[in-house]
Amino acid sequence: MMCGKVIFFSCLVGFLAVFLSLDFFIPYREAAAAKLPLKLKSYFDDFVNLCSSHLEFLKYLTFSPKLFSKTEVKRFTGVDGDSVYLALLGRVYDVTRGRKHYGPDGGYHGFAGQDGTRAFVTGDFTPDGLIEDVSDLQLEDYLGLQGWQQFYEKDYKYVGKLVGHFYDKDGNPTEAMNQYLIKLAEAKSEKKKDQDDARRFPPCNSEWRQDEGTRFWCSTLSGGVERDWVGVPRQYFQPGRTYPRCACVRTTGPPSGQDDLALHDNRGDLDNPKLKLYDGCEPTAESCHVP
Template sequence: MPMLGGRGLWLCLAAAAVAVAVMATRLMGWWSPRADFRLFIPEELARYRGRPGDPGLYLALLGRIYDVSSGRKHYGPGAHYSGFAGRDASRAFVTGDYSAAGLVDDVSDLSPSEMLTLQNWLSFYEKNYEFIGRVIGRFYGEDGLPTPELTQVDAMITKGLEANKQELKEKQKFPPCNVEWSSARGSRFWCSQQSGGVIRDWIGVPRKLFKPGAKEPHCVCVRTTGPPSDQTPDNPTHRNRGDLDHPNLGEYTGCPPLAITCSFPL
């Protein structure tokens, strides 16, 4: 099994950067002008709820309309997600609020990570349902072009993708510990070459990682030999302690400094 250390780490980060670029390109394609779509006002879209006599079963997400007739068991009248039919209820895709107040298209206060959830849903509909057109309103103007609000959504999605890339980079540097708790033995933290789902060629030792804004530290595995991960090329000297001297790390009281397992009985 290949280990994700050294060259493997940089290959992984490079792949993440490519993924960000690819997704940004895809988003630009989704928003760009097209000749093969219809424009709907909200009142017209409301007629497409799959009821007897309705012309179809459509829903909208971030202003993009999809024919979900093949998913009638999910979106048709009386189905669990029937509230999405005939409208743009983008907000509810994240919040899970299916009330009248929640089935709306206002996503202005969502976080970048929540915007990524919407992007994932958009990918799902692009893949599984037919794109029909766009809703005139919050996300598209009467000319069918993106509004400033949709441009802001795009920027937030890109920000979320960049944050994910940074999180991956940090997780490679400080993989989460393995954690075990029982009412009989208490807590145990330990490191391995696959802890936290990160495969690597080193094991490391448990440390508390303090992150700005976080209420509590969390356990990470820290490399104990070689140069620090953030060493610059113009400073080749190091103490052969890996990342142990990182200022945001703290030792666990009662655990030997270089032990790969820390146990805390009740």
């Protein structure tokens, strides 16, 4: 008997959740709430929120991503007031509420009705640039694509998958998607290495003046890395980079990463072979001018 009551209550709440959450009912709901005593109004608001949460849960249980063909997605370009869809990494989003950006008169209309993933990070909005292939991008570009995907997941409605480059006819990831995920993981790993490297060798402050050239200097906050030492400017030949950057280098204590080293010369990282003194700069100077 109790089980039956629970099922009945669940169905009742489900029905009310759908009814109270419908857009056309909002004015009536607000009018009814305005006539209630303040204490009852708070209970009513709580009940409406409960219904809305129940509806979202029902949507979660029943939502099944639609599989779109490229021909189907091409229909959603916003022409004649129609809905606007775009795809990113094979995931299709309804961006109709952003019509001013993605509609026929919007600056990003080129993304409408197709998957132009590559253009999100290259800025090439020509037909040759609005493509799905991302196999030869720079590592940081994969992080950029992840950022765009997070944006659309948060701000727009996900409606399904695009069959083709990233997903097969059954909605399963293709080899192209697997390769993207591998590249993304590699990019995240490199980013972490760069962050660790920046903590070890913080970037210098810099400024340029026509009559003096470039000045590099160090402080306890240079490079956005807060620390209890200042350091001296050095050219840092970072592995995997073509050109050196200016880094602030510790001048005392053991070498970085060897804090437990009992015997050392108390010169910090000054003897690191990847570091070079700027021409004309004093070895212990906290500021250097470079013509």
